[in-house]
Amino acid sequence: MSKSTSKRDERISAFLDNEMHCDELVSFSLSAEASDASTAQRYLMVGDALRGEMGDASFIDVSSAVRGALADENIAEHNIAEHKGTLRSEVKSDQPGLMAGLFGGVSWFRPAAGMAMAALVAVVMVAALSQQKTEVLAPVADNTDVVPATLEVASDNKAKRLEPRVDQRLVSQHLEFATQDALQGRLPYVRAVSYEADK
């Protein structure tokens, strides 16, 4: 393993562990490569295996996803070039924008940026998948139109499902009014005041 590759792997590890400084994120994202995705996947699988948390998401072929993403990117790029090539070159030559100014308007920038973004998306996808499989998903009955409200990423980079929250007011009203129709000793009252305090 070359020194540069090792350093690159360290940065991927830092990215996955959420230990990368925000300033580094920009340069990391711009320099992302397709091979980063497989490296990231490998790291996550090793981590999962050590923790005994191997799940289906560990075996998703991210490399093919990256290839697909790159292929899509090229096709899109190709189509854009075909249909808008003339117009784009005119715009670039007449009004060099910020991106063109930064990169000198060179023709290789867009495909390269596309590849970098696709690779970065793949890395992020691997990270997201690894987080997703740590969630404990309770069985869902058939025909459920469940839409989780949000996902919360904890500071230790372990994502946990933030339970979709029902309107607290509805729960309060239920506990206050509805359970009077049921007989569970003092449990409904205690449940209600306890919920009120926990809000």
Add this chain to the structure above:
Amino acid sequence: MYYLPLFQAKNLIRYRANIRIQAVLASFLFVFSSNSFSSELSDMLKRISEADQNQNYQGIFILRKSDKLSTLRVTHAMDEKNVWETLEALDGESRKILRLNNSVISIFPERELVTIRHTNEKQSLHPQLPENIDKLEMLYTINRLDDGRIANHPTLVVNLSPKDQFRYGYRYWVDRDTGMLLRCDLVADDEQVIEQMMFTSLDYLDDAPKKTFDIQQFAQFEQEDLDEPELDVSKTIQQEWTVNKPPKGFMLTQSTMRYSQLSDAQGDRRNNPDLLHMVYSDGLASVSVFVEKNKGTNQHLQGRSSMGAVNAFGSAKNDFFVTAVGEVPIKTVQSMAQSTVKLR
């Protein structure tokens, strides 16, 4: 032998209490010697309710919800004029809840906050017997388990096991002497206890204890009024919505219009209540079905949510949104939310 009448007079209350206890015991003996439980179970549950009302006591109990455990100290008293009760949290954030007749005052010293809520007369300190209690035997298999002991008090143990998967099971530990409910477990179909209330110490008192709380000392705290305008809950509103196929045994017991926002309820310009609240109960479990205007995807619970024994499910119905909430399995609230329909 003049001392005997005097002695009897002095202990008249205790004598009456003994009579009551004997009646409780008699009813229990009858309950468990009979093959049919329905009316006897009703009597037992009624005794549980009455026992809680008629006793002065102090104790400590735990409340377990999923993996969360709370410990609370309770003092319950009744005198000629009032029924009052204090609950004091012994762990976590300090808080004290005072219930005086129909007022519930919660004090949060660390937050310097006092919340006040007044409940209507129907919502007494003690739960009311459900109307369809005699049908419980159709929904639950009821049997007596081996006697137990809770907080050093001998108990009868009754198990109510659901006959389908639309409700939780209940396990009651009832004080053999007083009929008071000392422990109550909510049990899922895998026999896992999902919610539990249990006394760890309990002392019955001959007389009402002195009130040890002084609300005035919290006068400088921020006060939050949780009251809503009086709503006539006894008046059945014109029914526009219904749960098409409620699980077996669940009957509509309340139908009320409420406010979806507390600010709407308390503001100077009160809007019309905009939240339909229907309550379905099987006698032990209850489910609230709320119907309101659909405010958009991110404004409502879409799908399911769990908070200990309480489950909720939200489902859009075109311009309206239905949310079912109850201490029942998720499939029950899901089924009820999804089968809620507009009649016209």
